[in-house]
Amino acid sequence: MTSAENVWARMSDLVLHGYDRRKVVTETLGLSFFKTKALRRLAPGPLTLGELAERLATDRPYTTLVVDDLEQRGLVSRTVHPGDRRRRLVAVTPAGAExxxxxxxxLSEPPPLLAALSPDDLSELDRLLRKLTP
Incomplete structure (x- = not known):
C-alpha cells in the first residue's frame, strides 16, 4: 500500500467507521439519513420538488415519497409556488428546522480523538488539509 493509500484508508476509517455521526443523527431524530439530508437542504429556504430532487441527486418520484413522509411527520409543508400555480414549494416547519x-x-461535532489533539497538532493537520481542499 502506498503512503497516500494508507493515509486515505485512515482518513476514511476515521470519518466513515470510527465516528459514524450519521448513525447518531438517525437514532436521535428517528429519521433515515436521507430524510434528514432533505431537511438540511430545505432549511435555508423553500425549494420546488424538482430543485430538491436535484440537490439530493435523486429522482422526483422518490423525492415526492420522502416529502410525503416528512409532511406527515409535520416537518415540512407544501404551498403553491407564487410564480407558477402548477408547482409546489416545500419548506421546513419550525419542527423541521429544529x-x-x-x-x-x-454532524459538526468533531470526534473526541480529534478534539483531544494539541493546538499545534490541530494547526498542522489543518494546514495539511487546506492543501487538499480545492
Missing part, C-alpha cells in the same frame, strides 16, 4: 439544526450540530 430537526435540521440538531442534525447539523451532531
Amino acid at each position: 430537526a435540521a439544526a440538531t442534525a447539523n450540530r451532531i
Whole structure:
C-alpha cells in the first residue's frame, strides 16, 4: 500500500467507521439519513420538488415519497409556488428546522480523538488539509 493509500484508508476509517455521526443523527431524530439530508437542504429556504430532487441527486418520484413522509411527520409543508400555480414549494416547519439544526450540530461535532489533539497538532493537520481542499 502506498503512503497516500494508507493515509486515505485512515482518513476514511476515521470519518466513515470510527465516528459514524450519521448513525447518531438517525437514532436521535428517528429519521433515515436521507430524510434528514432533505431537511438540511430545505432549511435555508423553500425549494420546488424538482430543485430538491436535484440537490439530493435523486429522482422526483422518490423525492415526492420522502416529502410525503416528512409532511406527515409535520416537518415540512407544501404551498403553491407564487410564480407558477402548477408547482409546489416545500419548506421546513419550525419542527423541521429544529430537526435540521440538531442534525447539523451532531454532524459538526468533531470526534473526541480529534478534539483531544494539541493546538499545534490541530494547526498542522489543518494546514495539511487546506492543501487538499480545492
